[in-house]
Amino acid sequence: MDGISASPRRLNAAQRSAHIREVVLAKGVELRQRYPILNHQDALGAGILAFALSGMIGSAALYITGYMAWWVCLLLNAFFASLTHELEHDLIHSMYFRKQRVPHNLMMGLVWMARPSTINPWIRRHLHLNHHKGGENSGANCGRGARLKALSRANQGQWNYFPVVEKRLRQYLLHNPVNGVVMAVTKGYSAHQGCWA
Template identity: 55%
Template sequence: MKVLEDTGGIDRQSTDQEKIDTVTRRITEHGNYLRKRYPILQHQDALGAGVMVFSLVGMAVTGGLYIKGFIPGWMCIFINALLTSFIHEIEHDLIHRLYFRKQPLAHNAMMFFCWLARPGMPSPWLRRSLHFHHHKESGTDSDVEAWITTSGSPWGMLRLLKLMDGFVFGFLNAVFAPGWRQKVRLLGKIIRLNTPFGLLYWGCWYVFLGYHLYVWFGSIVGEEVNSSATTLAVMEVVNSVVVILIAPNLIRQFCLFFISSNMHYYGDVAPRNALQQTQVMNPWWLWPFQMFCFNFGSTHSIHHFVVRDPFYLRQMTAPYAHKVMAQAGVRFNDFGTYKRANRFSMDHSQTRSRG
């Protein structure tokens, strides 16, 4: 148990890079220890594929039970939101090539199925370059991935809207961009990033909202809405897609972005300084959010130090890693970040906001 128990001490007088190197080395050693202690962890490809198959089959079974009337809609949404959180972690690991690195057919097939299960997101192949840049320049102004999740924006209705509906967020950014060329460029980029699955996903969602708002408004003003048989048949399909796929992903994405955007620092982070890029957020009251993003707030900071470990190993490493990270000065539960628009500096006079 030597590796498990020996967190040692980290000299506070060390440079930030020396602390980062120490944290990275110790977490890596602990991961190696866990792999030796639990040999099943050495079958990384099989574990990743197994979790993915379990999640996809689970979503299909749950959807079938809902369509047949064996479970209510809220239960289908709840279960599938949990399952899509597993698939998100698998996709994130795939972006880092942690599964089937030397077997491109299997690797790309898993990437494709991840995209199908989360169609409201751009393709993982397009996101790979953004994510690699996020690791290199996390928290700086060029970190587009962090900005997309609303890091750096002041809290208010606009940020809440961005968290709830990424498509509207992108559309509004394009509409209010300065100059027609910029507007057209951003609109084209939104369409490209959402083709083809995202356009179907968001289109289905807006049809669902539009129809049910129309019916609701009719009931408010006392006008009965008489839909045609064709419309009712189409809406039956749309309603099922929303319950089985869209609503679970909206919940998962909101929870993930809410946690991610607040545990990452943004705007005044020293370049490539993992001590400043993230914090650990793990209070009990965040569990309703953590549940739908696989405990992201507690474990994602570990990933900024050690990229090679898959998501399930980070969960196992967390108790040890947290001790080492705390000794190095990584922050825990810094809730002032909500008021500072995710700035690392605690001096409010030096913070600035990005809308």
């Protein structure tokens, strides 16, 4: 990959970010030219969601009727839930139905229904996009540096990570009591050991 390095020695953070975005978008255009099916991104996302939800419902039905062992059902549902998690991440970045609010929000709602113990995806969007503003995108420390300190906090409650966000969440939850109950029961969701990312 000669000529496309975003070396920190030559570029500041904003320039590196813009350069990386430019290279990724160029590769996306190249892939769409090579594989025209990728031009139907909305349909692909909706199809993956339909497949995941059908798989969850189908495997649950097979388990309930005694045609599937519990552990097979568990593994299948973990796989299908992982698909919905990835779809949620893509939806947070507005990769499906970008300019169509109803199908976009319908997909967000269905993804949340598939994994109801997770944080509301509309709240998660705000948290996740702020996470990307941190500069790095590095797993356990949420892009905040001081890896040893971050690792020491990795298994503590998520409420300890974002005091400012916690205040905003409390304000939001005061006006949305149903979400407040869900949040109180689950105390948030962490796919990345301590980050709402």
